[in-house]
Amino acid sequence: MKNRILKICLVLISVLIVWGVYVVLKPEPKTIAGLMESYENPGIKIKIRSPFSGTVLVAKKGEVIFKEAYGLSNRETNEENEVDTKYGIGSVTKQFTAMLVMQLVEEGKLKLQDTIGYYLPYLPEEKANHITIHQLLTHTSGLAHYFALPAIGVNLSDFRKTKYTPKELVQLIGKTNMIAKPGEQFYYSSLGYDVLGAIIEEVSGKPFADFLDEKIVKPLQLKNTGFASNEYISNELAKGYAYREVYGLDWWTSEHGGEIREAPFRDQSTAYAAGGMHSTVEDLFIWSEAIKSHKLLSPELTKIMLSPDKKGHCYGWVRNWDDIVEKNINARLYGHGGALTGNSAYIGMYDDGTTIIYLANINNLKAEEILHQLYLRANDLKDDYKLKGYPNRSSYEKFIAAGGMTALKDYFQRLSEYSGYTVNPSNSTMRGVMKIHLEAGKQKVADSLKTVFLNTYNPNETTINDFGYDFLYSDNSNYALQFFIENTKRYPFSSNVWDSLGEAYLTYKDYDSAIDCYKKAVELGEQVNHRSLEDYKENLKKAESLNKS
Incomplete structure (x- = not known):
């Protein structure tokens, strides 16, 4: 019996080895169609993080040369994605928000150097009288990304499920801590674009969805683009899914070497003007051509919109994303990606006239790899430009x-x-x-x-914390303390950073210092009713108990 089991195991190992060698040695496909088919199945999936499920469009000098859909739009009903399937586009929404702002500038209804308090006077003074519209557009406002919400006691999971009016959302953003002085540093901030959405509504006198429809969707005759309700998203769009790789015995029963789950619900009011729109690849191609031909905005203001500021960020676009340039030093483009839980998107407009757009309903995808490989095949190039x-x-x-x-x-x-x-x-x-x-x-x-x-x-507090924990659980654990201490200096009102410093001291068995840090975490956590407050209290009890023993 043991010999039979051993033989079976040896056969299985042999099969795995042969399969692995086949995957490694199998030449990468030469055509766009072959590439996308390989991304849809396990062939070279690992290079893009998740199996591809979505729609792709590639064009050259205004002519579509490839357009195809892959995977399922609904895994329960086995409904397939089609070329006209609608997807959430995440932060590609920012391009549309930026365009609406620039159209209002062109109409003389707002100015880029206006401070936001002129339109939203209910914001705190530190934000209202110092942040400009230009800074919101270029992510140089000093506002943080979503990670700023837990620091004021807002659970991100609860946030995504809560319905906010634009004013309520901006008031919440007004409570977050600034991470830099306006204009000094680049920090990517979706919250900043949510503020822009509220300003658009204030100036236009119309809801964001209606103004978007009036100024962009109808003029371009986009049939499947907009900002819609939760019900519409649920019924009309491809369902979003999240993928994670699995190992060991789970691999045998997995799909594409991983587990695919339906993405959790997110209220549209929280994605809003930063990431709440939907579209199709065909509509986004019309949109990209309209940018180039100035159908919606004058050449002068288009030039301003596409002028890079810090880190290559323009208004809603990025000039020469370095992850793509690193793979092809000759690549020059404007682009922007989008990612919600369950959706991934990217639109890239290359200077040579190549346009690449993909929309997907499984995340997380490695956009730079997809764009790079599609560009090579669209232009019949070898991968020799890294x-x-x-x-x-x-x-x-x-x-x-x-x-x-x-x-x-x-x-x-x-x-x-x-x-x-x-x-x-x-x-x-x-x-x-x-x-x-x-x-x-x-x-x-x-x-x-x-x-x-x-x-x-x-770095933001999350990044510094990540460094601290990485060193804490490595062979260089003593080095961790420096990062945790630095975090408390930079973010003294964050209960989480004090809790992390307490954990580091606890690891070093410096119980008195750990107790002091946990007390600070509890004190700050109580001020905002932080979701982790009970954990802070338990950690404090643990440190006090260890100190007595």
Whole structure:
């Protein structure tokens, strides 16, 4: 019996090895159709994070050369996606919001340098009298992204389920903590675009959906685009799904090596002008052509709208997304992606006339890989244009052998030149380089990297916390404390950062310091009735108990 089981196991292992070799050695498809089919099935799915389910359109110089749908729009009924299937487009909505603002500018009804308090006087003074419309459009307002809500005691899960009027949503945003002075730094903020939506309604005197319909949808005769109700989204759009990979025994019964679940409900009022619209690839192609031909906005104001500010961000668009440029140093484009739980979208307009649009109802997709591979096939190019010289950082020895910090600096300097704005190494790269230097006993280099990261990247509290926890549970646990302490200095009114610092002290068995931090977390948590308040109290009891023992 044991021998039979052993033989079965050996056969299964052999099958897996053969299948793995086949996947690795199988040549990548040469056509757009072949590429998308491979993304739909397990073939090279891993390169885009999730199996593709959605619709793709590729055009060259105004002519559509490819248009096809894949996967299911409803997995319960097995209804298939079609070319005219409507999807949530997430932050691609920001392009439309920016256009509505610019149309109001063209009509002389608002000015880009106006402060937002002129239109929304109920906002707190620090925001009302200092943030301009231009800063909201370019993500330089100092407003945070959604992570600012838990800091004021708003559970993100509850937030997504709650219905807000535009004024109620803006009043909530008004309570969030600023993360920079207006105009100083780039911080991507959907909350900023929600404020723009409220301003549009205030100036136009119409609901966002109606003004969008009047100024963009009807003039362009878009048949399947708009901002609609929860009921419409539920009944008329492809259902959204989330995918996660599974391993071990679960792999055998999985679909495409993962688990697919229906995305949770989100009230449209919370997505609003930052991410609540829906569309089709055909409508978005009409939209992209209208941008180029100035059907909705004068050439002068279109130029302003598409002028990059910090980090390449224009008004609702990004110029030369560095993740795409890194894969093809000759690529020049305007684009923007969108991602809701269960939806992924991207529209890219390349300078050479290539337009690529995809809409999907399974997330999370790796947009830069999809865009890059589609662009190569649309233009019959080989994959020979990657930026070269990225040093190996798997170990200190290999990193130094590849040129070390000099090579890393040179790589990102060249990427910045190709992109047209400063591109820094990613958070994970910085963290990894710090680790290999610490492991090699190069404390001073690691410290200098930490200083550069904290002062140049201006990371938010979530990012700093992530660094802290990553070091806390690594071979360099002592290094974690510096990040947690820095977080409390930068975000002293966040109960969560004090709780995290308390956990670090608890790990180091510094119970007195842990108690002080947990008390601070409880104090701040009580002020906003934080969702984790009871956890803070339990952590405090635990620290006090350990201190007595």
